[in-house]
Amino acid sequence: MADRSVDVLLVGGGTASASCAQELRAAGFSGSVLLVGRELDPPYQRPPISKAYFLGESTKDEAFLPVGDDVEVMTRTSVMKLDPEARVATLSSKEEVSFGKALLATGANVRRLPIDGTDLEGVHYLRVLRNATSLREDVAGVDRVCLVGGSFIACEVAASLATLGIASTLVFPEEHPLSIQFGAQVGAWARSLLESKGVEILSGEQVARLEGDGEDVQRLVCASRRTVECQAVVIGVGSVPDVMLARSSGFELGATGGVRCSATLQTVGSPDVFAAGDMCEYESLQHGRAVRIEHHEVAAAQGRCAARNILGGDEPFTEVPYFWSDLADWATLESVGPAVDGWDSEEVLGSFASGAFTVRYLREGRLVACMTCGRGDDLEAARAELAERP
Numbered sequence: 001m002a003d004r005s006v007d008v009l010l011v012g013g014g015t016a017s018a019s020c021a022q023e024l025r026a027a028g029f030s031g032s033v034l035l036v037g038r039e040l041d042p043p044y045q046r047p048p049i050s051k052a053y054f055l056g057e058s059t060k061d062e063a064f065l066p067v068g069d070d071v072e073v074m075t076r077t078s079v080m081k082l083d084p085e086a087r088v089a090t091l092s093s094k095e096e097v098s099f100g101k102a103l104l105a106t107g108a109n110v111r112r113l114p115i116d117g118t119d120l121e122g123v124h125y126l127r128v129l130r131n132a133t134s135l136r137e138d139v140a141g142v143d144r145v146c147l148v149g150g151s152f153i154a155c156e157v158a159a160s161l162a163t164l165g166i167a168s169t170l171v172f173p174e175e176h177p178l179s180i181q182f183g184a185q186v187g188a189w190a191r192s193l194l195e196s197k198g199v200e201i202l203s204g205e206q207v208a209r210l211e212g213d214g215e216d217v218q219r220l221v222c223a224s225r226r227t228v229e230c231q232a233v234v235i236g237v238g239s240v241p242d243v244m245l246a247r248s249s250g251f252e253l254g255a256t257g258g259v260r261c262s263a264t265l266q267t268v269g270s271p272d273v274f275a276a277g278d279m280c281e282y283e284s285l286q287h288g289r290a291v292r293i294e295h296h297e298v299a300a301a302q303g304r305c306a307a308r309n310i311l312g313g314d315e316p317f318t319e320v321p322y323f324w325s326d327l328a329d330w331a332t333l334e335s336v337g338p339a340v341d342g343w344d345s346e347e348v349l350g351s352f353a354s355g356a357f358t359v360r361y362l363r364e365g366r367l368v369a370c371m372t373c374g375r376g377d378d379l380e381a382a383r384a385e386l387a388e389r390p
């Protein structure tokens with residue numbers, strides 16, 4: 001016998017769980033809903049961690065996400081085991097909770113860089129709110145911060161640091177920042193924007209190790225032996241889906257490392273357990289294959305879709321994935337897609353020189369993704385075009 005019973009159990013205290021809880025209530029569901037999250041805080045949005053919250057321009061309260069009325073939120077509590085057959089979850093408090101339906105929304109963890117020196121003082125990863133607070137404390141008064149990675153987090157933090165008047169160096173193996181996501185043309189534009197604001201860019205470099213004097217980080221050393229003196233380091237080299245619970249509970253994992261789900265976000269083999277957000281690998285009708293997306297709006301939309309299906313719907317998740325990234329108040333990049341199998345040509349609207357441009361990514365002549373800086377109408381047109389499929 002379980003210690004208690006709930007109608008819907010939401011595992012994970014992030015965006016996907018919060019939006020699922022809210023949608024359940026918005027749809028008029030009056031049954032019991034329990035949201036279990038292992039963090040100190042109730043659900044909050046992560047995008048401000050590298051932007052407004054880090055800059056001190058927004059507060060923690062502003063980051064909190066609504067969860068709907070009468071939703072029980074347990075913080076500092078992990079779900080340690082979930083038996084989908086018996087529909088019982090075991091919490092870190094040892095309590096056993098039986099459930100009618102459940103949502104797995106355990107998100108992702110930062111990808112750790114397997115090099116020496118990452119345990120030195122002053123080395124940071126960014127995933128939770130308090131990471132931003134401790135980074136902010138560590139960069140006060142330093143000469144230079146090194147950012148490892150050429151993707152969104154590293155570029156956003158470089159822009160935030162420049163806003164604070166702190167010098168930084170971005171180090172990554174590609175030719176340009178953001179080129180993996182958006183190609184060489186956008187990459188070259190992002191590079192010149194960052195450089196024009198004083199960010200130093202070391203491209204084509206692999207970081208070999210971090211060195212310190214005593215316990216504090218003092219320099220970054222590249223495989224080429226190039227070194228950069230710095231007093232803080234931020235590592236932004238991606239994330240990995242958090243499937244620890246899903247794996248130990250016997251859920252099937254897919255090629256992207258996420259929990260395999262149908263188009264309706266039901267986990268394979270356990271249709272009463274749904275998944276959403278960064279750890280959900282769903283059969284995308286739009287992409288024609290299984291995909292996993294790590295974007296805020298997608299996690300929120302999947303949470304809502306899962307809620308409607310928990311309540312008996314049979315709705316495939318067909319929303320066109322949308323993502324945005326802010327480089328300080330200099331530029332907001334927005335995209336729809338993504339081009340999961342790559343692209344073979346790019347069509348540019350507007351001009352990079354003016355700072356207002358759109359890139360349409362095509363594969364065999366067909367639109368697969370689109371990004372824009374300052375031309376929202378182009379993005380909406382691309383979103384509509386992508387939504388028409390299949």
Ligand SMILES: Cc1cc2nc3c(=O)[nH]c(=O)nc-3n(C[C@H](O)[C@H](O)[C@H](O)COP(=O)(O)OP(=O)(O)OC[C@H]3O[C@@H](n4cnc5c(N)ncnc54)[C@H](O)[C@@H]3O)c2cc1C
Pocket residue numbers: 011012013014015016017036037038039045046047048049050077078079080105106107108126127128153242245276277278279293294295296297299322323324325326
């Ligand atoms: C610094 C940063 C900036 C970002 N900026 C942007 C942006 O500008 N635009 C954008 O689109 N996206 C951005 N993202 C990505 C976006 O935040 C994520 O896609 C989104 O948070 C995913 O939501 P989620 O609910 O799947 O997972 P999460 O928000 O990661 O929530 C999962 C939660 O589950 C908890 N958990 C894990 N296992 C258990 C367990 N067994 N029991 C209980 N709880 C558990 C975790 O601790 C975590 O709190 C950013 C991410 C970061 C880290």
